[in-house]
Amino acid sequence: MHNNWPRALPLVVALSSLSALAQAQTLSFNLPAASLATTLNRIASQSGHIIALEPELVRGKQAPAVVGQMSAEQAMQAALAGSGLQLRVTASGHFSVAPASLGGDVMELGATSVTDNYLNATSEGSGSYAARAVTLGKGTHTLKEIPQSVTVITRKQLDDQGITDLKDALNHTTGIVGAQGIGPGMVITSRGFQIDDWQYDGVPIPRNNYSLGNWATQDLVFFDRVEILRGSSGLLQGTGSPGGAINLVRKRGQAAPTVSITGKAGSWDHYGLQLDAGGPLTSSGNVRGRVVVDEDQSDSFIDYQWSKTHSLYGALDIDLNDSTTIGGGISYSREQSRPMLRGIPRYTTGKAVDLPRSTYTGARWSRAETDATTYYLDLEHRFNDDWAFKAAAVRMDETNTSTHQRVQSSGQGVAADGSGLTYADWITDFHNTKLGLDMNVVGHFDTGALAHEITLGGNYSKLTSDDAYWRKFSPTTDNLFDIDHDRPEPSRDSLLAGPIGRHNKASYDIRQKGLYGAWRIKPTEDLTLVVGTRVSWFDYSWDSIDFNNPTDAGTRYPTSRMTESGEVTPYAGFVYDLTREWSWYASYTDVFTPQTERAAGETALKPIIGSNYETGFKGELFDGRVNTSIAVFRYDQENRAVTDMNSECGDYFCSMASGKVRSQGVEAEISGEVVSGLQLFAGYTYNTTKYLDDPDNEGRTFSQWTPKHMLRTWADYTLPVDGQRWSTGLGFTTQSHTLGYESTYTVPGYTVWSGRVAYQLTPEINLAVNANNLFDKKYWVAGFNQLNGSNNYGEPRNFMLTVKYTPQF
Incomplete structure (x- = not known):
């Protein structure tokens, strides 16, 4: 769970507290079986105590009937029986609950007590690879x-x-x-x-x-x-x-002051310096801030290539009252570089050209710059223990500019002697703005012994762009083994001179909105049913105009438009708790994906439709210190766009909806502290993708760069010597071969090892050395690998020294 817990402080469910003597007072309880949260709240209310409940700890758990003469503490112990939770009592007499056998100090915050280690479990300071909860969906779930x-x-x-x-x-x-x-x-x-x-x-x-x-x-x-x-x-x-889906959860100010200064130096003159500071800005802690300043610059194992990045981030979270928190932030990132775009061509046979890894195919004047400014704003209001409202917005303004040279083959690959090249000179000027909004209400309630969770919400996203590029292709007698890096730098006008120049202006306007709802219900203590649906609206337009010389009035292509309204996407699943640690789950989801490709007659293709099935087992082991899972999945998809070689749309071939594809496989993963001091992450994937029904591709692989086998591992061990100052890490990533873009040749798989040694010099200073590609494996990274370009080497062996200073407060 993200460490912004002051924004969601466990709610106080009683209005007064008694002395330690009053804790032992015998009361008469007659409470029926109900959800654990409800029962604990009733005990606190009846006895006049304060209890702090972290909602994610008690969510979905049931309490037995509590009947008889007993103290409030005894009643709470009875309610917690078999829940995997334990009762905590602070020195001031307040109650809280925590996972059974969970270490960590109890932290006092006025009338609220929390177990700090638990709340940090998915954020900074946890020291763990195991996440206790996620916010990827709506609300927070394990x-x-x-x-x-x-x-x-x-x-x-x-x-x-x-x-x-x-x-x-x-x-x-x-x-x-x-x-x-x-x-x-x-x-x-x-x-x-x-x-x-x-x-x-x-x-x-x-x-x-x-x-x-x-x-x-x-x-x-x-x-x-x-x-x-x-x-x-x-x-x-x-x-x-x-x-x-990928969800990036930003840093926020924490309840306690935190400051770190990190410096690094590594291979290829790679240097960096970062300040990361945050914490409460008021004595009560109701205002918390965070600032990150990061500078990074590096040359490369590729000749002439370099980059510099400047990053700045600031954030505030303000508790307006006990129930309402508002948060905002702004980040800015600017990267300047001399990149190598399109990589290296292949031979016409599909064989990779054996060039040094330092080979650069650009020009000395090649340059690129990316600027991105992102604004974040969110508000959370907690109506009571069970109901909360959240609204969030993100806006990103992005600019990408470049002047660069590419080298590619004139046809499909280069000849055996390296001839058959074309220099491609480009100037790009892209601007876009992206906006996203989301609002939802999440509530929990009981009907008798049944516990329910309801989610209702809606979201909206919008992309508008103003893009332009200029380019010219110039065939040459130069050789791939002797590339000219000092050709004249182009201008916009020079790229339009002659019959082979082109200037294109284009713009996107893509808007999506939807309403969604989900219902989680526990018909029994061990079974959770999940059903949901979404109704979506999608609008897409793309305009493009070409200019072929400086005085050309331009050729405007028909606007490509596509609209889908009221598309319904249902979802269903269940989770069955086999034991306290293990569960079995299954889910089904309909898939709806609009396609922007154009069919003959400039009409939009039908949306892709499909069905996604998944089942598997999940475990939370060692009181939540280890997460593990194994899954079997299948996804069938229809109406996928393929190129229609018999018709033209603008300056390229049209598309047509054709056939059926299937992706299926098995995944297994483990993360967390598997033995004392050893943090482990390991994930294996077996995945096949095939055309099941297609006029030209039936039986062939459709996702060329998806390996059939992938295994990613990393382990970090704190040595039980010298006061546990030393730690060491080791891991590897390995994958089987993939296919090139043309599907006529393979890109070999590879195994790359990495390692780390760290030493805690003082309580404030940590030293670490990371080594990547330990055995200096020479390999091609999987991607757009094409005959005429886009083949890139993986990084050779390299090292990074990191010094991190964290003052103790």
Whole structure:
């Protein structure tokens, strides 16, 4: 659970407290079986005590009947019997509950007591890879309560592995591929399908709509953790990916002051410095702040390539009263770089060209800049113990500009001697604004012995863009083994001169809105049923105009439009508690995905429709210190767009809806402290994707860059010597081969190892060295690997020294 717990302080359910003597007073109780929260509240009310209840601890738990003469403490112990929770009593006589056998000190906050270690379980300071709860859906639930596959990459794991950007994080977790796009950004896929809408604090916005290639990037310096749902996310974000959802949960001010200063230095002149500070800004703690300042610069193992990133973040959370909290933040990130775009071509046979990993195919004047400013605003109001309202908004203003050279083959690959090249000069100028809104009410109530949870809400997202690019392709007699990095730098006018220049202006306007609802009910103590639905509206338009010389009036293409109204997406599932630690679950989701490709006659294709099935087992072991799961999944999809080679739409072929595809497989994952001092993450995925019914591709793989086998592991062990100052980490990522874009050749799989050694020099200073690609494996990363380009080497062996100073308050 994110460590913004002062925003949701456990509610005081009694209005006065008694002395320690009064605690032992014998009272007469006659309470029927009911939900645990209700019973504990009634005991507190009848006895005149204060009890602090963290809602996620008691949610869904039942209490037996409490009947007889006993003290309030004895009555509460009776209610907690078999719940896996224990009663805590503070020195001032207030009650709270915590997981049985959970360590950690009890922390006093006026009339409220909480177990600090528990509330930090999914955020900074927890020291754990196991997440106790997630906010990926609406409300907060444990992983075991969600009948789909969920992974949380905690701040502890991110820091241990030295992960600072989203693509790297996703490529170290279960079942996700963060592929290099045709551009500096990335394409995220899960179970063979792209995830183009990313969530920020639960609010989805589109992050992969550009007029040219893929430019979406995201560093993680502003975020506490990454929550990942695999399987259809339509109920959460409408026409979201059938593959899953990504939720980035931002850092917020904590209840206690926290300051850290981190410096790093590594291979290829990689240097960085970060200040991260936050905490209460008032004596009562009702105002909390957070600020992050981060500077990072690095050269590269690739000749001439470099980057500099400047990041700034500020946030405030204000408790307006005991029931209402408002939060806001703003982040700014600017990256300047000399990138290599489109990588290296392949031979016409599909074989990779064996070039040094330092090979650069751009020009010395190549440059790119990305600026992104993001605004966050949310409000939470707690009506009582059981009902809460939340509204949240995210706005992102993004600019991507570049002047760069690409090298690609003139045809399908280069000749054996490296000839057959084309220089492609580009200037890009992309601007877009993304807006997301979400409002929901989550409530809990009982009808007799039945516990219910109701979620009702709606969300809206909007993307508008103003994009332009200029480009010219120039065939050359130069050789791939002797690339010219000093060709003349182009201008916009020079790229339009001659018959092969082109200037394109385009704009997107994409809007989505929906209403959703979900109902969780416990017909028995061990069974939870979940049903839900969403009604979605989707509007899409794309305008484009081409100019072929400086005086050209331009050729405007017909506006591509697509509208879908009132599409219903149902969802159903169950969770059955086999034991206190293990549960069995299953879920079914309809999938609705609009398609923006155009059919002959400029008509929009029918939406993709499909069905997603999943079943498996989840475990919360060792009092929640370890999460584990195993899942079997299948997704069938129809109406997928394929190229129609017999018709043209604008300057390219039209598309047609054709056939049926299937993605299916098995996933297994474990995370947390498996033995004392050893934090482990391990995730395995077996995934096949095939065309089941298609005029040209039946039986073939449809997701070229989804490996059939993926295994990602990392373990960090605190050595029981020298006062536990030393820790060491080791892990690897391995995957089987993928296919190239043309599906006529394979991209070999690989195994890459990483390690870490850390030493706690003083209570305030930590030293760590991370080593990536320990055995210096030479490999090609999976992605858009094409015959004419986009083949990129993985990083060679490299090191990073980190010094972190954390003052003790």
